[in-house]
Structure formats: structure tokens, C-alpha cells
Amino acid sequence: xxxxxxxxxxxxxxxxxxxxEPPADLRASILAAxxxxxPLAVKPWEVWAAGVLCALLTWLLLLVVRGGATPTIxxxxxxxxxxxxxxxxxxxxxxxxxxxxxxxxVSQLNLTVVPExxxxxxx
Amino acid sequence: MTNVAAVLMEAPPIHPxxxxxxxxxxxxxxxxxxxxxxxxxxxxxxxxxxxxxxxxREPEEARDATxxxxxxxxxxxxxxxxxxxxxxxxxxxxxxxxxxxxxRRKRYSNEELPERADPSAGPExxxxxxxxxxxxxxxxxxxxxxxxxxxxxxxxQGCQYEEIAQxxxxxxxxxxxxxxxxxxxxxxxxxxxxxxxxx
Numbered sequence: 001x002x003x004x005x006x007x008x009x010x011x012x013x014x015x016x017x018x019x020x021e022p023p024a025d026l027r028a029s030i031l032a033a034x035x036x037x038x039p040l041a042v043k044p045w046e047v048w049a050a051g052v053l054c055a056l057l058t059w060l061l062l063l064v065v066r067g068g069a070t071p072t073i074x075x076x077x078x079x080x081x082x083x084x085x086x087x088x089x090x091x092x093x094x095x096x097x098x099x100x101x102x103x104x105x106v107s108q109l110n111l112t113v114v115p116e117x118x119x120x121x122x123x
Numbered sequence: 124m125t126n127v128a129a130v131l132m133e134a135p136p137i138h139p140x141x142x143x144x145x146x147x148x149x150x151x152x153x154x155x156x157x158x159x160x161x162x163x164x165x166x167x168x169x170x171x172x173x174x175x176x177x178x179x180r181e182p183e184e185a186r187d188a189t190x191x192x193x194x195x196x197x198x199x200x201x202x203x204x205x206x207x208x209x210x211x212x213x214x215x216x217x218x219x220x221x222x223x224x225x226x227r228r229k230r231y232s233n234e235e236l237p238e239r240a241d242p243s244a245g246p247e248x249x250x251x252x253x254x255x256x257x258x259x260x261x262x263x264x265x266x267x268x269x270x271x272x273x274x275x276x277x278x279x280q281g282c283q284y285e286e287i288a289q290x291x292x293x294x295x296x297x298x299x300x301x302x303x304x305x306x307x308x309x310x311x312x313x314x315x316x317x318x319x320x321x322x
Contacts, residue, residue: 004309004310004313004314005310005314007306010306010309010310010313011306013255013259014259014274014277014278015278016256017256017259017260017278018256019169019170019172019173019279020169020172020173020176020177020185021169022168022169022172022173022186022189023182023186026168026172026186026189026190027164027165027168029190030164030168030189030190030193030194031161031164033190033193033194034157034160034164034193034194034197035157035158035160035161035164035197036157
């Protein structure tokens with residue numbers, strides 16, 4: 001057994017050490033998850049839009065079932081006029097623009113960081 | 124015969140994969156040629172798995188971390204800076220994926236992570252320890268995590284301290300210190316091992 005007394009001897013042994021053998025199907029599974037991944041049939045925003053629409057329709061259906069058609073229509077008209085009045089205000093539009101701008105800015109940031117606890121142990 | 128000749132004439136020129144540099148492959152993948160990324164996977168999957176396995180010491184988790192790293196790299200290929208080394212980039216992504224897994228492991232486990240693996244393993248590992256490569260591997264596994272990762276990257280990338288520093292996001296001086304201490308500890312473990320066997 002070699003004691004590896006010299007630096008050169010140890011380095012030669014390290015470089016001669018073969019890499020770990022990965023599982024046989026690893027490459028295939030990586031390629032299946034990346035290169036050969038089937039493109040999504042629908043875009044993420046389409047899923048969101050469909051979800052919102054479904055939620056709205058369910059809500060309307062529940063209103064109709066609980067209170068009948070006439071109160072529902074009057075309630076919807078109240079909500080709609082309230083929403084329209086809200087969006088007609090310049091202040092509301094200003095804050096929506098500020099929020100949208102901030103969201104866009106945050107989405108452009110690169111926030112990949114090493115956890116602080118792990119970084120501290122590394123020094 | 125004519126058909127074969129026609130097909131050969133129309134076929135794209137064949138370049139051995141090793142002759143194409145990583146930057147060209149990244150550019151090709153970004154240009155819509157997904158198979159170029161496949162060549163990068165073929166080139167680096169073993170090294171990435173090796174790094175993940177050495178950092179995590181769990182074959183299943185290493186496999187998942189490798190997959191995760193390539194998936195992240197594929198999704199964020201546009202953020203790859205032209206002129207940078209693909210190997211450094213993919214190793215960095217892998218290392219961060221491993222860090223996340225180690226942190227999660229620490230958070231969900233009541234036990235402290237072992238700083239050192241048990242070098243006095245069962246009879247099976249003692250039998251294979253006679254093999255020099257296995258002995259060296261066991262010694263690397265017995266190193267603390269920070270030294271183990273530096274030694275692994277050094278082994279993967281040669282003497283390029285700067286690249287190791289980039290991957291681990293630590294100063295180059297720290298890399299040199301860790302590497303020095305890692306080799307020192309390795310030598311100590313190996314000589315103790317050799318002395319133990321000869322006694």
C-alpha cells in the first residue's frame with residue numbers, strides 16, 4: 001500500500017482515478033427531459049386564463065343556484081359598475097403601472113445565491 | 124446506387140463531436156438545434172454526476188442533482204455568457220443544486236450531517252480497500268464536504284484555481300488553502316491507513 005508521501009505521487013494518483021460511473025439510463029433521462037421533451041400543447045398563460053374563466057363561471061353558477069337569476073344579474077351589474085369606476089381613476093391606473101413595472105424588473109434579476117449558512121462554512 | 128449517392132450528397136457534413144467546441148454547441152442549441160445540447164450532455168454528464176456524487180455521497184440524490192443541473196442549464200441557456208466556459212457554468216449549477224439538497228437534508232434531519240464518513244466500514248469495504256483506487260476513493264469520501272468538493276473539482280478541471288473559485292463562489296486564496304489542507308488530510312488518512320494495514 002502506498003503511503004503517498006510526496007505531493008506529486010498523490011496528484012498523479014488523483015488524476016489517474018477514474019470518474020464515478022453514472023447510472024446506465026441517466027443520459028437517456030436527461031435527454032428525455034431536455035432535448036426530446038415534447039413542447040407543451042398549451043402555453044402557461046392559456047392555462048391561467050382557462051383557470052380564471054372556470055373559477056368565474058363556477059362563481060356565477062353558484063350565485064344563480066343560491067339566489068336565482070334576477071338577484072344575480074343585479075349583483076353582477078353592481079360589481080361591474082364598481083370595477084369600472086375603480087379602473088376609471090387615474091390613481092388606480094398609476095399604481096397598476098407601478099406594480100407591473102416592479103414585477104417586470106424583479107423578473108429580470110438573477111437571484112441565484114448560495115445559502116448563507118453553507119457559504120459561511122466554506123470560508 | 125444512385126439513390127445512395129444522392130443521399131450522401133444531401134447529407135450534412137459529419138464533424139466528430141469532439142472537434143466542435145462548447146461555445147459553438149451552445150450557439151447551435153440556442154439557434155434551435157436541440158441535438159447540440161445533446162452533445163453537451165454526452166460530453167459532461169459523467170463529470171457532472173461525479174461532482175454530484177462526491178458532494179452528496181448518495182447515488183440516487185446524485186442522479187437527481189445531475190438531471191436537475193442539466194434541466195436548469197437547458198432552460199437558462201440564454202443566460203450563458205459568451206466567452207465563458209461551459210464546464211465551469213454547468214459545474215456551478217450542479218454545485219448549487221447540491222448545496223440546496225444538502226441544506227434541505229440538514230433542515231429536515233434532526234441529526235447533524237456527518238463531517239466525516241466512517242472510514243472503518245464493514246468487511247466488504249475492507250476487502251476492496253486493498254485496491255489502490257478504492258483506497259483513494261474512500262479517503263476522499265472521508266474528507267469534510269468543503270475539502271471533498273475542492274479536490275473533486277481539481278480532479279475534474281486540473282489546476283485551474285480560478286475556475287474552482289468561480290464554481291464555488293469563494294476567493295481564489297480560499298481555494299488554494301482548501302486544496303492544500305485537503306491534500307494534507309488525504310495524505311494523513313492514506314498513511315494512517317497504510318500503517319494500520321502493515322501493523
